[in-house]
Amino acid sequence: MPGADPPDSSPPSALPGRGAFDPGRRGLRALAAVAALVVAIAAYLAWQARPSTEPAPEPAVVQPDAPRPSAQASPQSLVVAVTGRVRKPGLVRLPPGARVADAIEAAGGVLPDTDLSAVNLARKVTDGELIAVAVPGLPAAGAAGDTGNGAAAGGPVNLNTATLAQLDALPGVGPVLAQRILDYRARHGEFRSVGDLRQVEGIGESKFAQLKDLVTV
Incomplete structure (x- = not known):
């Protein structure tokens, strides 16, 4: 028909709007890398959030106290x-x-x-x-x-040779007065008579009367 445009023989173009969202091969690779990164992060977070099980501590072994050696009685x-x-x-x-x-x-x-x-x-x-x-x-x-003995057994105590224990055994003497008798003997020498006991500090007339028949020189 005269004046009419000839028919368009070019191939039809792609659908409108599809080419705007086509990422191409590079875009697909980028998307795949991002997806892999997201999966890796998700897997890591899931691994961190898993319930942890700590091994129970081993029970402490209590050693029984070793028996202490008994103290030996020291000799007197x-x-x-x-x-x-x-x-x-x-x-x-x-x-x-x-x-x-x-x-x-x-x-x-x-x-x-x-x-x-x-x-x-x-x-x-x-x-x-x-x-x-x-x-x-x-x-x-x-x-x-x-021999260290002051007198024969059962006899009067000799003031010049008696030990502390023998003087201490006399009635009413005791260790303090016995030591005073020894100290007097050390300072003045042997007793010349039983009456010298009155010179020892702590021996008055009553004490002397109690001891005079129990000692000798």
């Missing part, structure tokens, strides 16, 4: 009186089996210029005895015949 110590030329005269405590030398050492040792030639330093001491070191009128400690 000896008490002797040391008088004369020593630095610290008086009572000393010594272990069983101690000797005269140990007693003198426990009393501070002897004073200078003290003659110990007559003293048997090796003799074992007995509980309650008097060790006289260079005291005029008294047998030397450990000398021959010195």
